[in-house]
Each structure stands twice: as structure tokens, then as C-alpha cells.
Amino acid sequence: MPKEIFPSSFECDCGHLSDFFENTVREIKAMSLKKKVYLADSAPEEHTIVFYRGKMVQIQCSKQSQSPETKQSAPKSRPSKKRATTRGIPDEVKTNVAAIVQHFNTTVIRNPHCQYVPRYRGKFLYLDRQDYGRLSPICRLEYTGKMEDWSFAIYKYSDERYDEEEWFFSGAEHVDGTIEGAMKAGLEAYPS
Numbered sequence: 001m002p003k004e005i006f007p008s009s010f011e012c013d014c015g016h017l018s019d020f021f022e023n024t025v026r027e028i029k030a031m032s033l034k035k036k037v038y039l040a041d042s043a044p045e046e047h048t049i050v051f052y053r054g055k056m057v058q059i060q061c062s063k064q065s066q067s068p069e070t071k072q073s074a075p076k077s078r079p080s081k082k083r084a085t086t087r088g089i090p091d092e093v094k095t096n097v098a099a100i101v102q103h104f105n106t107t108v109i110r111n112p113h114c115q116y117v118p119r120y121r122g123k124f125l126y127l128d129r130q131d132y133g134r135l136s137p138i139c140r141l142e143y144t145g146k147m148e149d150w151s152f153a154i155y156k157y158s159d160e161r162y163d164e165e166e167w168f169f170s171g172a173e174h175v176d177g178t179i180e181g182a183m184k185a186g187l188e189a190y191p192s
């Protein structure tokens with residue numbers, strides 16, 4: 001433990017003695033009542049005396065700082081892999097979706113001026129449709145972990161929102177958990 005040696009010297013655990021003017025120490029202690037204040041000595045192996053609430057609380061030692069501080073900071077700097085994972089839709093699923101939508105556009109709709117356009121937000125896949133330059137929301141699918149088991153919600157223009165409770169629309173019978181089924185339903189609900 002570092003020692004305060006009356007009236008204005010401080011001894012580090014390493015044996016180093018830091019001497020200050022009495023006035024300096026008195027002023028620093030007064031300043032430290034509300035916040036931590038650091039007082040560095042001018043010795044070649046520098047020591048910084050830390051004051052808080054009118055007292056010396058710590059001596060930062062240039063000789064000893066390396067070993068204990070690296071030990072302390074090691075766990076903090078370890079990267080957390082769990083936090084880095086997102087809860088959204090995996091990239092490989094999005095690649096799959098892009099291929100399915102593209103295939104549907106070219107083989108089912110077969111009109112270069114009409115096409116489904118996927119977009120994402122979190123675990124949701126939104127299928128908009130571009131009809132002659134106008135982009136309109138059609139439906140929203142929620143990813144549940146399987147390509148054949150998406151939760152479906154049709155866009156309701158009357159309410160300007162997606163509604164997973166709404167099943168009274170033409171084309172609803174096509175909804176089967178797949179993206180193709182959702183696009184077929186959307187095509188009947190909102191003909192292009």
C-alpha cells in the first residue's frame with residue numbers, strides 16, 4: 001500500500017518517494033473533494049499521486065503499472081462474439097430469396113415492367129412490387145428459420161400497414177409459407 005509521509009511526501013510500493021511543496025498538496029487535496037485529481041512528480045521514473053475526497057487514494061507507478069494493468073485490462077479487451085451476431089435474416093437466406101424472386105419475376109409474371117423487389121428489416125422480408133415504374137408494398141414475410149415456413153402479412157392500403165390477421169383477400173389460398181406462395185397471393189390481391 002502506498003504511504004503518505006507527513007507533510008507532503010508519498011511513498012510508492014516500489015520504494016520511490018515523491019516530494020511536493022506543502023502548499024501544492026494542500027491545494028490538490030482541496031481540489032479533490034468533488035473529483036479525482038492527479039499530481040505527477042518530475043522524477044525520471046514518474047509517479048502520479050491520485051487524490052480523491054481530500055485524500056491520497058492511489059499512486060500510479062511507472063515501474064509497476066505494466067504488470068497489474070495489463071492483467072486487469074485483458075478480460076475487457078477480449079472481443080465478445082455473442083454481441084456481434086445479428087438477429088436478422090442470414091446472408092445465405094437473402095441470396096436464396098433473391099434467386100427465388102428473380103425466378104418468379106421471369107417465369108411467372110413475365111412482364112419486364114412488373115417485378116417483385118425484396119427488401120429487409122431485421123427478421124422481416126418485405127416484398128414490394130414495381131409496376132410500370134411505381135413501387136408498391138404488397139406483403140411482409142417474417143423469417144422463422146426455415147425457407148418453407150415464413151409468416152405472412154398482407155399490406156392493407158385502407159390501414160396503411162401490414163396485417164397478419166387479414167385472410168379475407170383474393171389469393172389468400174396461395175399462402176403456404178413459401179416465398180412463391182406469397183408472391184402468387186400478392187399477384188391476385190393486387191393485380192399488376
Ligand SMILES: [Zn+2]
Pocket residue numbers: 012013014015016047060061062063064
Ligand atoms: Zn513506484
